[in-house]
Amino acid sequence: MQYTHISNPARLGHEAKSAAAMCIKNLSQWAMAVEEICTWPEYSPQPLRTLPGFAQKVGVDQLFVKDESKRFGSDIGSFKALGAPYAVYMILSEEVYAKTGVRPSSAELRTSKYHDITRNVVVCVATDGNQGRGLAYGAQAFGCRCVDYIHGHVSDGRADRMKNLGAVVIRVDGEYEASVARAKEDARMNGWYFVSSTSWSNFDNDVPQHVMNAYMVVLDEALSMIPAVDKVTHVFVCGGVGSIAAAIFQGFYKHVCEIQKSSAASATVTMPRFIVVEPSEADCLLQSAKSQEARESEGSLRTLMAGLACRTPSPAALKVLTWLASDFIAVPDSVAVDGMKALAYGEEGDIPVVCGESSAASMGIMLGSTTDPSLREKLGLNSSSQVVLFGLEGATDPEIYESLVGKSSQAVFEAQDGFVVRD
Secondary structure (H helix, E strand, C coil): CCCEEEECCCCCCHHHHHHHHHHHHHCCCCHHHHHHHCCCCCCCCCCEEECHHHHHHHCCCEEEEEECCCCCCCCCCECHHHHHHHHHHHHHHHHHHHHHCCCCCHHHHCCCCCHHHHCCCEEEEEECCHHHHHHHHHHHHHCCEEEEEEECCCCHHHHHHHHCCCCEEEEECCCHHHHHHHHHHHHHHHCCEECCCCCCCCCCCHHHHHHHHHHHHHHHHHHHHCCCHHHCCEEEEECCCCHHHHHHHHHHHHHHHHHHHHCHHHHCCCCCEEEEEEECCCCHHHHHHHHCCCCCCCCCCCCCCHHHCCCCCCHHHHHHHHHHCCEEEEECHHHHHHHHHHHHCCHHHCCCCCCCCCCCHHHHHHHHCCCCHHHHHHHCCCCCCEEEEEECECCCCHHHHHHHHCCCHHHHHHHHHCCCCCC
């Protein structure tokens, strides 16, 4: 299997910890966001899939996949349906409070009660699909307007799904960063809200903080479902600008530290390896880890892993990853496709799982490790390993998904519903 791997020499070091300290402080109060989202009518916990057949195949003790493919329904089907809608709710709550002195509930914002205020608010974002769809969903639910900026490589199918949720979609020539620049400038000129998890200043800005706090729903669910968190040895999360990996790793780190402090098990509990997975053509986090400072990817950004096609990292997220991530690995698209197919067909007798292009490479890496002893050694995988993969999106473009997997996402969901656990 082709790949590029970097071990992070700064991991858990004093200097890296100091650099990340303010980011961690600003991201430490996520309980309110999780509590709020759990009251939403569309909320239901998303499953942690146990894959014993694949665990045996790849030579590890346990293999789990956190499955976000039906988050707020399969039409949304991404962890980003948490961050953007929650940020929209917080923005509109502040707008109503500023004009009325009353802070509305999310339930009230779903009615027409404050629509004369909220309908004049515009939220926008630059997106490869998931964030824009989540933002459009939040705007539709809570009663404001949404503008999504996409770059030249975003598929028409993903653009159409944003439009179907009521967003105005503007395609910008150039790469993702060009759409970010356009969205931020239009927001500045028009008094709109730019809703992104990317932070240039330690997550001290309200909007990125709200987005990141909402992402912790994914982690809180996973931690409640993992049979023995203290036994987990590896956690794989996709890259992009680094925000979701930073959120999950810092939350996991805090939880493991609490386990260490709270019981006699502290002598045996070790911190899992936190592994960031990127496309070879969009490896800004790996390049930054290699240089020990922020670096752009020199790749083409042309990758099936559309949600990860980012030229530059989030400066704040990079600080967290420099402290906590143990490994950075970049792989070609074929590795993601291998992972998608394996999960979809339920090979080795496991439950079928819909996992989109931007999250499936972790599974592809696990498969690749079976025939690559060097990769296995670099990642520290062995028969005692307990591995958690975060599958953070489903079929974000169903046509592309079917063309890559050879089976529709709906067919996979149907097979999943009919799955019978073997004795």
